[in-house]
Amino acid sequence: GVAEAAKSGKSILFMIETNPGPGLGLLLAYWFFGPRSVRPTAPGAIIIHFFGGIHEIYFPYVLMRPVLILAMIAGGMSAVLTFLVTGAGLVATPSPGSIFAYLAVTPKGEFLPVLAGVAVGAVVSFGVSMVLLKATVHEEEEVKVLESTPVTASAPA
Template identity: 50%
Template sequence: MRKFGQLLSAMIYQNIAVIIVVGIIRGIFGIYGYFYNDRILLLVNPIYHTLLPILLAYTGGRLLGGQRGAVVSAVVTYGFTLASSVPIIIGAMMIGPFVGWMIDYIERKIKDKIPVGYELLILNTLTAIVGVVLTIVCFLYVGQILSFAIKSINNFIQAIINSWWLPFSAFLIEPGKVLFFNNIINYGILSPLGIQQAKEIGKSIFFLLESNPGPGLGVLLAYWLKTRNEKRKIVGLSMFIHFIGGIHEIYFPFVLRNWKLMLAVIGGGITGNIIFQSFGGGLV
């Protein structure tokens, strides 16, 4: 699970600049931006629908299948984008690593059986054949199925956001963070959902749920009030690193040292989520 979380994390943060570019464009030139410009906004949909999914899949394919895995993942995902009526960011994060792993597996199985001097020709040809088959299948069949699934997920998510169940996601998020599953929760689940929702309504509450530093700050503040001397200095530095630096992992050992504090971070998470939801909070 940890390796899977690291893979998802790498796919997102290696392409984070593209996501920020879209956020800045929408924030400045969007409907609620400072300088509304419908012509500049024409850049947004192609980035969401085509460029970002391809980059995510390319990165996932490269991490597991090298350059050939990256190229095939990008081509297959392009077939996805042409067949889908919605952004397939979540689908790209699944298909990229899968295709990369498949290419790597095929290469390892046949590499020793290829005559010397024919490696480049045979491996590239075989890779192309795999790419052709997967691209056609995704274009004709998988794209439509995935579009329907993503639309259903979006409707379900919107229903949850409009209900009062969302704050209680802290029962899963906060213990998961403390057990060092924060990357899986954030990059594997919440960030793709947030990107998808931001495309639809211009902002997303999902960017705030795991990244909220409030519960961790509360725990560290309590430790700071109860400790003295050198320990207090250490906790004070931890507060700065956590709240200003954004490094959640700094407070996890404090909770693991006293399991009763798990209730504290869950309560803090629920409180923060209620505030976000009540005031229509979200990030672009």
């Protein structure tokens, strides 16, 4: 990334790992469609992740439902595709990977491609996470209802 940035003034390689979009989409999906006990934790995690740049905050959310790794992959892939198509790149590593760090190392006049990639990653990750959470949360609630229903022994008639 550094050699490419020195040669052409920017590099897409700085954007591969540090994009805050897919994590934002996942956390938004948890906020709106996650298990009721987890929903209140998502807004704080969004602030820490998106504005603070600490991506590790969303790892436990993925580990609660490992199938959500598919949402993260889809969000990351779509963001990288958007970066490629729009010619986005950064002049240095955005560290930490917050939206503020992204904007700080965006070349002059190239904010739209960078923000488009972050937004596409968030939207795709949100959509896939929403579908997966709706499918798995529903099953989990049915199990809880069945477990909480008292079982009564009935004598054969």
